[in-house]
Amino acid sequence: xxxxxxxxxxxxxxxxxxxxxxxxxxxxxxxxxxxxxxxxxxxxxxxxxxxxxxxxxxxxxxxxxxxxxxxxxxxxxxxxxxxxxxxxxxxxxxxxxxxxxxxxxxxxxxxxxxxxxxxxxxxxxxxxxxxxxxxxxxxxxxxxxxxxxxxxxxxxxxxxxxxxxxxxxxxxxxxxxxxxxxxxxxxxxxxxxxxxxxxxxxxxxxxxxxxxxxxxxxxxxxxxxxxxxxxxxxxxxxxxxxxxxxxxxxxxxxxxxxxxxxxxxxxxxxxxxxxxxxxxxxxxxxxxxxxxxxxxxxxxxxxxxxxxxxxxxxxxxxxxxxxxxxxxxxxxxxxxxxxxxxxxxxxxxxxxxxxxxxxxxxxxxxxxxxxxxxxxxxxxxxxxxxxxxxxxxxxxxxxxxxxxxxxxxxxxxxxxxxxxxxxxxxxxxxxxxxxxxxxxxxxxxxxxxxxxxxxxxxxx
Amino acid sequence: xxxxxxxxxxxxxxxxxxxxxxxxxxxxxxxxxxxxxxxxxxxxxxxxxxxxxxxxxxxxxxxxxxxxxxxxxxxxxxxxxxxxxxxxxxxxxxxxxxxxxxxxxxxxxxxxxxxxxxxxxxxxxxxxxxxxxxxxxxxxxxxxxxxxxxxxxxxxxxxxxxxxxxxxxxxxxxxxxxxxxxxxxxxxxxxxxxxxxxxxxxxxxxxxxxxxxxxxxxxxxxxxxxxxxxxxxxxxxxxxxxxxxxxxxxxxxxxxxxxxxxxxxxxxxxxxxxxxxxxxxxxxxxxxxxxxxxxxxxxxxxxxxxxxxxxxxxxxxxxxxxxxxxxxxxxxxxxxxxxxxxxxxxxxxxxxxxxxxxxxxxxxxxxxx
Numbered sequence: 001x002x003x004x005x006x007x008x009x010x011x012x013x014x015x016x017x018x019x020x021x022x023x024x025x026x027x028x029x030x031x032x033x034x035x036x037x038x039x040x041x042x043x044x045x046x047x048x049x050x051x052x053x054x055x056x057x058x059x060x061x062x063x064x065x066x067x068x069x070x071x072x073x074x075x076x077x078x079x080x081x082x083x084x085x086x087x088x089x090x091x092x093x094x095x096x097x098x099x100x101x102x103x104x105x106x107x108x109x110x111x112x113x114x115x116x117x118x119x120x121x122x123x124x125x126x127x128x129x130x131x132x133x134x135x136x137x138x139x140x141x142x143x144x145x146x147x148x149x150x151x152x153x154x155x156x157x158x159x160x161x162x163x164x165x166x167x168x169x170x171x172x173x174x175x176x177x178x179x180x181x182x183x184x185x186x187x188x189x190x191x192x193x194x195x196x197x198x199x200x201x202x203x204x205x206x207x208x209x210x211x212x213x214x215x216x217x218x219x220x221x222x223x224x225x226x227x228x229x230x231x232x233x234x235x236x237x238x239x240x241x242x243x244x245x246x247x248x249x250x251x252x253x254x255x256x257x258x259x260x261x262x263x264x265x266x267x268x269x270x271x272x273x274x275x276x277x278x279x280x281x282x283x284x285x286x287x288x289x290x291x292x293x294x295x296x297x298x299x300x301x302x303x304x305x306x307x308x309x310x311x312x313x314x315x316x317x318x319x320x321x322x323x324x325x326x327x328x329x330x331x332x333x334x335x336x337x338x339x340x341x342x343x344x345x346x347x348x349x350x351x352x353x354x355x356x357x358x359x360x361x362x363x364x365x366x367x368x369x370x371x372x373x374x375x376x377x378x379x380x381x382x383x384x385x386x387x388x389x390x391x392x393x394x395x396x397x398x399x400x401x402x403x404x405x406x407x408x409x410x411x412x413x414x415x416x417x418x419x420x421x422x423x424x425x426x427x428x429x430x431x432x433x434x435x436x437x438x439x440x441x442x443x444x445x446x447x448x449x450x451x452x453x454x455x456x457x458x459x460x
Numbered sequence: 461x462x463x464x465x466x467x468x469x470x471x472x473x474x475x476x477x478x479x480x481x482x483x484x485x486x487x488x489x490x491x492x493x494x495x496x497x498x499x500x501x502x503x504x505x506x507x508x509x510x511x512x513x514x515x516x517x518x519x520x521x522x523x524x525x526x527x528x529x530x531x532x533x534x535x536x537x538x539x540x541x542x543x544x545x546x547x548x549x550x551x552x553x554x555x556x557x558x559x560x561x562x563x564x565x566x567x568x569x570x571x572x573x574x575x576x577x578x579x580x581x582x583x584x585x586x587x588x589x590x591x592x593x594x595x596x597x598x599x600x601x602x603x604x605x606x607x608x609x610x611x612x613x614x615x616x617x618x619x620x621x622x623x624x625x626x627x628x629x630x631x632x633x634x635x636x637x638x639x640x641x642x643x644x645x646x647x648x649x650x651x652x653x654x655x656x657x658x659x660x661x662x663x664x665x666x667x668x669x670x671x672x673x674x675x676x677x678x679x680x681x682x683x684x685x686x687x688x689x690x691x692x693x694x695x696x697x698x699x700x701x702x703x704x705x706x707x708x709x710x711x712x713x714x715x716x717x718x719x720x721x722x723x724x725x726x727x728x729x730x731x732x733x734x735x736x737x738x739x740x741x742x743x744x745x746x747x748x749x750x751x752x753x754x755x756x757x758x759x760x761x762x763x764x765x766x767x768x769x770x771x772x773x774x775x776x777x778x779x780x781x782x783x784x785x786x787x788x789x790x791x792x793x794x795x796x797x798x799x800x801x802x803x804x805x806x807x808x809x810x811x812x813x814x815x816x817x818x819x820x821x822x823x824x825x826x827x828x829x
Contacts, residue, residue: 060763066690072667073650073692077586077790079763161668167651168666202529204539232653232664234671237571241564248556252549259548262520269535270528280524284517291509298559300566301502303662304487304495307653307688372484373657375688378696380612382626383619384484427535 001052003067007185008092009049011319014327015188016041016099019127022334023103025432025439026121028112028448033105041098048091055081066377068178071159071170075151082152086145093138100134103127112431112447118209119457121430125212126191129219130184136223137180144173168233175226183222185319187215189286189326190257193279195430196333197261198458200276201268202427207260208459214253214260221250231302240299247297251290258287273425274348278329281356282322289317292367307377310370316363328355328406335410336424340438341417347409355402361395431456488657491679491704495660497566505559512555570660573674576642580635584645584652584665584687587694587751590796591633598717599796602629603747604697612697624701627684630747632701636710640676649792650692656685656700664689677704694751728799728822734807737819741808744801748794749809757813763790768813777820780806781828799825 020038024031032038055062060079063069074082107128111120120128147170150156157163159170190211198205205211228247231240261283270276292314296305305311335343365388374385381389423433434452435443448456489499527533581592588603605628611618619625635641645654647665655662659675685700705713746755749767753759757767767773772780784806787793794802799822806825810817 064693070651070690073690077650077692161666167668201527202535204537206539207541207545208539210545232662234664234666234669237568240567240571244563244567245560248560251556252552255552256545256549258516259544262516262523263541263544264539265520265523265527267533267536267538268523268527269533270524271530272528280520283520287513287516291513294509295502295505298501298505298563300498300563300570301505303570303660304498304502304657306662307655307690368485371487373488373686375655375686375696377690378686380626380696382624 001056001062001067004052004089005049006319007067007181008089009045009052011185011323011327012096013045015127015130015185015323016096018123018192018327018330018334019099019103019188021338022432023106023124023127024110025337025435025443026124026430027107027110027115028431028444028453029106029110030442030445031110032102033110034102037098038102041095041102044091044095048088048095051084051091052088055084058084068171068174069148070174071148071151071167075148075159078152083149086149089145090142093142096134097138100131100138103131104135107131112444112453114447114450115453118212118459119453121191121458122194122205122208122211122215123188123191126187126194126215129215130187133180133184133187133219133222137177137184140173141177141181144170144177147173168230171230171233172227175229176223178229179226180219180222182315182318183218185323187219189282189323190215192326192330192333193261193282194458196275196279196329197264197283199333199425199428200273200279201265201270203264203268204429205260205458206263206266207256210256211260214256217253218250221246221253225250228297228299228302231299232306244297244299248294250297251294254290258283258290271426273332273345274343274352275329275333275425277349277352277356278325278332281352282325282329285317285321285325285356285360289314289322292317305370307375308370309366309374309376312376313363313366313370316366320363321359331410333425334432335413336420336437337432337435337439339414339417340420340436341413342420342424343409343413343417347405347412351402351405351409354405355399358395358398358402362392362399363395365389365391365395429456429458490658490660491677491681491683492659492661492675493678494566494570494675495658497569498660501563501566504562508555508559570673573642573672575640576674577640578636579642579644580633581644581646582654582665584647584649584654584691584698585792586649586692587687587698588748589633589654589698589700590648593714596714596718598714598721600631600717601748601796602631602633602700604628604694604699605630606746609697609746609750624684626697627686627699627701629699629701632682632703634703634705634710634713635677636707637677637680637704639707640674643673643675644670645673646670651689652687652691652698653689654685654700655688656683656702658683658685659702662688680704680706697751724798724800728803728826731821731823732800732803734811734819737804737807738811740800741804741806742812744797744805745808745812748797749805757809757815767809768815770809770815773809773815774817777806777810777818777824778828780810780817781820781825785825785828795829799823 020032058081060081063078063082063085065073065078107124147158151158151160157165159165159167194205194211225243225246227235227239227243296302296314332343332348369385369388374381420437422435422437431448434456487499487502489496579594581594583590588601590601592599607622608626608628611622643661645663645665646669647667649667652665653662654665659677661673661675663671663673681704683702683704687695687698752764753767759766772783783791784794784802802825803820803822806820
């Protein structure tokens with residue numbers, strides 16, 4: 001449930017929110033294309049979330065099979081509340097697909113007439129590609145939960161060997177959704193960081209077009225590597241070899257991105273306001289998550305890593321210090337544009353150092369725990385794991401507490417912040433900074449001129 | 461508080477290398493050719509990552525220090541270089557290929573189970589392991605040791621006193637040294653995963669399918685592992701303990717097991733006293749049933765009903781025998797237990813917790829099968 005809430009209830013809605021707010025401003029459009037569908041997409045979320053959370057209060061308890069809900073633990077052996085879980089996942093899927101359709105429609109139809117695709121800022125590019133991932137992946141998840149539903153209630157046996165099914169089929173379907181899903185959560189993060197680093201390095205983004213191509217290749221590869229989550233299910237050796245090679249290949253475009261960010265910083269004129277601190281630490285920590293990802297991709301080594309805390313450490317480095325980090329970076333970066341006011345830089349820096357130290361205390365020892373042999377998803381552990389878990393818990397509480405400060409900084413900015421200028425960051429480029437300090441509900445009522453678009457383009 | 465002081469003392473001596481031996485920071489090298497191969501790959505990829513990290517992070521840190529505005533750095537304006545981009549696309553590909561070659565070799569070797577000299581069948585159950593030696597005709601369950609189970613909700617001190625807390629079992633798997641062993645792994649209910657890291661063996665146990673893995677163990681000793689696939693409530697409480705013994709000791713052990721199996725068959729034909737059944741039944745109950753139905757018979761309703769006052773335990777014997785033998789919904793079948801174990805546990809269920817059921821004899825179970 002923690003995983004589901006964080007994936008569907010935190011990271012994805014946060015990115016959709018950022019997309020809805022920023023994309024029209026960035027492409028010189030007045031607003032998103034399809035307001036009613038957007039409204040629907042949004043209002044499904046609280047209801048689906050409530051259905052999901054209500055399972056905690058049901059007889060028999062909430063679904064207890066992790067966010068991957070492998071059959072038959074989630075079918076034959078699951079509590080009754082699982083049917084509510086299935087309905088909630090269906091609804092969340094609807095919401096995501098409608099959000100994605102809206103972003104595609106907005107980017108392709110509402111873009112300023114003078115703006116070519118290769119003029120678009122990277123955040124728009126990454127979101128456009130993410131939308132296609134969403135449209136491709138979400139129906140697959142809907143199919144998986146529907147098969148679960150009929151297995152549970154209508155006597156089918158998709159995932160039950162005694163009826164001619166196969167429990168491993170579930171994992172293939174799930175990860176055919178699940179692997180694109182992790183890129184759904186990280187591609188917009190790449191976009192955010194590609195805005196912040198050039199701004200504070202006061203230098204154009206290095207390799208704009210290779211960034212676009214790298215994003216597209218990562219998206220493509222994300223569809224053909226799913227079974228690297230399943231090296232231990234008893235796949236034939238040829239399958240394992242293929243999925244190992246394909247997985248290792250992802251390191252190439254991801255590496256291109258990291259090298260491009262560093263080249264953007266190289267010989268720049270850097271300052272370190274809060275958004276830049278978050279973006280730079282994103283590059284560091286996400287790359288650490290990338291290295292552990294490369295290790296996990298080596299199929300034989302995965303035998304020892306699989307389902308241990310090493311995996312837990314890996315995906316928290318890419319999703320917390322990756323996806324979440326970029327969301328916080330984006331919040332500080334565009335907060336002046338949303339509120340028309342400046343946040344407290346001193347507090348923001350304290351918050352950054354607090355969070356970045358705490359998050360490493362929290363997740364770094366988990367690498368050691370995993371290598372030493374602690375499995376995931378266990379309620380209690382043998383005593384040799386106790387001390388690292390204790391360190392990790394300290395980090396966890398400290399990291400959790402840092403969000404109180406973040407909340408205070410945002411509220412303080414809205415209430416007491418000093419007025420911001422239209423372009424509060426010296427090196428910032430992008431159409432959104434040509435608007436008034438506090439962006440209005442409808443941003444570009446007349447489309448920006450070619451000259452303005454070229455002046456604000458990242459592809460200079 | 462005690463843990464905090466211990467932690468601080470560890471941090472103080474963290475500098476000395478002796479701590480590293482005691483504190484596991486790294487993967488085990490293990491005792492099989494497969495686990496050595498895996499360890500070698502792990503260290504290779506790790507070291508390559510460290511070297512890349514030093515180069516990449518080094519460049520980044522240099523830039524962060526030198527190219528800052530407060531140092532008077534003036535921004536350059538370059539934003540493209542086909543040459544540089546080509547280099548950092550091609551070089552990683554070469555590095556990846558050089559890692560893929562040894563990785564493929566290890567993978568092909570560890571998947572090749574054709575050279576096995578003997579086979580062991582491993583069946584996962586919620587939440588215990590069953591081991592079958594098909595040729596030798598030996599079959600038994602391996603449960604979490606009572607010494608651990610009793611203190612799961614105990615104090616820290618109690619857990620520290622429990623021998624190998626959560627990594628100990630009541631009956632160990634026994635294997636001969638220097639023998640190629642093929643493991644045939646399957647499951648009776650949900651997906652489990654049989655993992656002993658020292659062997660480099662970790663394989664999903666899928667219900668309805670059989671997976672295989674192999675190991676040739678170089679060193680006599682005791683090796684511990686755990687289930688590595690979420691399999692429900694007590695996923696953390698189904699450890700694996702393997703005793704690897706010399707070939708001679710192994711032969712002796714097999715002979716002893718076969719004799720014991722014969723004796724068990726013999727004891728199933730005699731009529732037991734109620735007291736004997738109750739005494740034996742309590743052990744069998746605590747090992748096999750207490751995880752769900754609880755040691756005091758209170759159960760965990762509504763999923764796992766209480767034994768206390770149960771209509772089945774107080775009702776006719778035939779229905780009781782049927783449900784225990786064949787299972788029902790989430791209740792697993794217990795056919796694999798011996799007649800006398802089953803008779804004892806049902807007699808216990810029917811007469812403990814204030815229940816007033818009849819006595820069931822091993823012969824009753826046998827005729828019901």
